[in-house]
Amino acid sequence: xxxxxxxxxxxxxxxxxxxxVSTNMWAKSIATGSFxxxxxxxxxxxxxxxxxxxxxxxxxxxxxxxxxxxxxLDLHHMFRFWKIFVFAHFTSAVTLGAWVVSAFVIVLLLSxxxxxxxxxxxxxxxxxxxxxxxxxxxxxxxxxxxxxxxxELWVFPVELFQMLLSAVLAGSAxxxxxxxxxxxQMEDVKRELSFIFIGSAFLSAxxxxxxxxxxxxxxxxxxxxxxxxxxxxxxxxxxxxMFLTFIIPIVLVGVATEKKKYEYLTLGSxxxxxxxxxxxxxxLLAPQMLPLS
Amino acid sequence: MRLGFLVDxxxxxxxxxxxxxxxAENDVPLNSWRLRxxxxxxxxxxxxxxxxxxxxxxxxxNAPCERICPxxxxxxxxxxxxxxxxxxxxxxxxxxxxxPYNAIYIDPITNSADKCTYCAHxxxxxxxPACVVACPTxxxxxxxxxxxxxxxxxxxxxxxxxxVRKPELNTKPKHFYVRGSTVALDPLASERPEGYTLFTExxxxxxxxxx
Numbered sequence: 001x002x003x004x005x006x007x008x009x010x011x012x013x014x015x016x017x018x019x020x021v022s023t024n025m026w027a028k029s030i031a032t033g034s035f036x037x038x039x040x041x042x043x044x045x046x047x048x049x050x051x052x053x054x055x056x057x058x059x060x061x062x063x064x065x066x067x068x069x070x071x072x073l074d075l076h077h078m079f080r081f082w083k084i085f086v087f088a089h090f091t092s093a094v095t096l097g098a099w100v101v102s103a104f105v106i107v108l109l110l111s112x113x114x115x116x117x118x119x120x121x122x123x124x125x126x127x128x129x130x131x132x133x134x135x136x137x138x139x140x141x142x143x144x145x146x147x148x149x150x151x152e153l154w155v156f157p158v159e160l161f162q163m164l165l166s167a168v169l170a171g172s173a174x175x176x177x178x179x180x181x182x183x184x185q186m187e188d189v190k191r192e193l194s195f196i197f198i199g200s201a202f203l204s205a206x207x208x209x210x211x212x213x214x215x216x217x218x219x220x221x222x223x224x225x226x227x228x229x230x231x232x233x234x235x236x237x238x239x240x241x242m243f244l245t246f247i248i249p250i251v252l253v254g255v256a257t258e259k260k261k262y263e264y265l266t267l268g269s270x271x272x273x274x275x276x277x278x279x280x281x282x283x284l285l286a287p288q289m290l291p292l293s
Numbered sequence: 294m295r296l297g298f299l300v301d302x303x304x305x306x307x308x309x310x311x312x313x314x315x316x317a318e319n320d321v322p323l324n325s326w327r328l329r330x331x332x333x334x335x336x337x338x339x340x341x342x343x344x345x346x347x348x349x350x351x352x353x354x355n356a357p358c359e360r361i362c363p364x365x366x367x368x369x370x371x372x373x374x375x376x377x378x379x380x381x382x383x384x385x386x387x388x389x390x391x392x393p394y395n396a397i398y399i400d401p402i403t404n405s406a407d408k409c410t411y412c413a414h415x416x417x418x419x420x421x422p423a424c425v426v427a428c429p430t431x432x433x434x435x436x437x438x439x440x441x442x443x444x445x446x447x448x449x450x451x452x453x454x455x456x457v458r459k460p461e462l463n464t465k466p467k468h469f470y471v472r473g474s475t476v477a478l479d480p481l482a483s484e485r486p487e488g489y490t491l492f493t494e495x496x497x498x499x500x501x502x503x504x
Contacts, residue, residue: 004476004483007343008307008332011324013398016389076384076404083383087364094363094387149357149462150393219461220481291480292395293331293348293458 015288020074022281024067025141026170029163029276031063032104033171035111035134037196039127041175041189048186051179053123057112059174064105093143096136104130104137138167151287153215153225158207165204170276172197173249177269180262187260194257194265198250201272205246208279221290229286238282244275295354295373296411297438297467299445299455300347302477304432307332307345314427315349318412325398327409328424333483335476344477347424347433350375350396350409351458351466357391366406373438373467374413379405393459394466411435438467445469 038056042049072078084098107130114123142163146156172193179190212230216223229238252268255261307330315321315328328349335342352375359367359375366382369375382405388397389406397408412422420426425433436443441450449455449469456473457466475482 003337004333004335004344006331006483006485007334008330009485010326010329012395013389016386074385076386076399077382078384080381080383083364083381087381089363089365091360092363092387094361094385098363144361144387144390147357147361148387148390149464150391150395220479224481291485292393293480 012291012293015285017074017284017288019281020070022277022284023070024074025163025166025280025284026277027063027066027070028101028137028141029166029170029280030174030273031060031067031108032134032138033167033169034059034063034174035104035108035130035171036138036167037171037175037193039131039134041193042123043127045186045189048189051184051186051189052175053115053120055175055178057108057115059171059178060108061105061112064101064108068101068105093140093147097140097144100133100136100140103133107133135164139163150292151225152219152221153211153283153287155215155218158211162204162207165200165207166276166280168200169197169204169245169272172200173269173272176253176265177273180266180269190262190265191257194253197253197269197272198257201246201250205242208242221287224290225287228289229282233289234282234286237278238286241275241278241280241282244271245279246272246275248272248275294371294440295438295467296352296416297373297436297445297469298349298352298411299434299448299469299471301432301434301448301471302344302346303472304430305330305345305347306430306432307343308429310427310429311347311424311433314423315409318415318423319410321407322400322402325400325407327396327398327407333476335483344474346470346473346477348394348396349424349468350392350411351394351464351468352409352411354465354467355463357393357462357464358388358397361387361391363387370413372416374411374416375408376410376413377405377407379403379407382406393462393464 034056038052041052072081075081084095088095090096107126110126111123114120139160142156142159145154145159148154176193176197212226216226228234249268249272252264256264256268309330312328312330319327321327328347331346331348333344335344352373356375359369363385364381364383366378367375367388368378384399384404386399397406400407415422422435425435434445434448436445438446440446452471454471456470456478458478470478
């Protein structure tokens, strides 16, 4: 600090993107994650795929509907949403996201139709393009964050990996929860799902800790944003999110898998899904707490 | 033609004539600003200095707002101005997230993004931007950067202390400052305590227009 203080200025807008955008990212993680994780199990265990063929489209459609709803609600001109398709500007990750999510909705509808009619071949035909579309639906938000030049905390490749890990974590947590609720007895699948969950949680936590340690070296802006996140006004939300998303679930799911006490999966999955929203929200807010001009 | 702006900070006396004329010319609603003047006090009595900094859109050559706008509501004009099409804007506020200069706002009346356009409507008919006309000390210098005979080009040539805001972001602003300082141009180089200070309440708005 150079002993300087702003003594006259106008009131500046603080949070531009708030909880609606956090909910968008959170719901999209579940929607795309349930597709990516579900597809893996359908391909790996074709003899036990009924559970995933049913819940993949249902979970996907519910959470992509939430994603789209909050996206449109967040627009200041929600009834002009259609313009994104008519006046598409393809340098924008927002535009690419709108198109790729629209394609993902079609994939999910076809998957749903395949489950309703029992037409397995239909799903098998769309599986590979569906995987590619789900992958890009997951990562386009990282592109938006990367294009948000003003918010230097968000760096594109790092956000891309975090989006993918969030999707895998959220998808596996959602399936583990459903397996407990509907008392699905597939131990080997449950065990493998738990390992995927723990692995993605561990990598994601490592990514966030790495960002806290290294992002502060990028620039003064990132340094200040990390301070707000780790020690400032967002610290309680962020650390609670870290605790709920990674520490509690890793312990509970680990115990559930090793000791075959699968009832712990329910609490672990719920904790991870709640915590993920808190982390996404605090990560979204942190760079918006600093003045840009 | 590449229109640009230069502010000689040694001439600015913080009278706000530019901000007021901008408001009047562009019918900018309450709580929104296309151009504002920030005061920063530096040092301790008796060694105190006050900096006045007019802040507006930088009309970057590599504009992050233009790149991220999903519907091209923000677009380049042939003269280099980054313009806004209010009727096309969907109000996603991506431009506000991308602009490193906090130059864009959501108009609470139209619900569309808006910002300084260098008074594109006045330039079209051969007039200077309103803030240039209103400035009593000619601190605002406006003109064609491609014309070596323009006042702004000569000014840039004659001064070695030309600065832009956040050059490290590679946005290539076409808005320059001379006789500036880090304290004046870097928002993180000064503290911004919320509450009543000199004449007004310096604060952050919790919500932006429309929501």
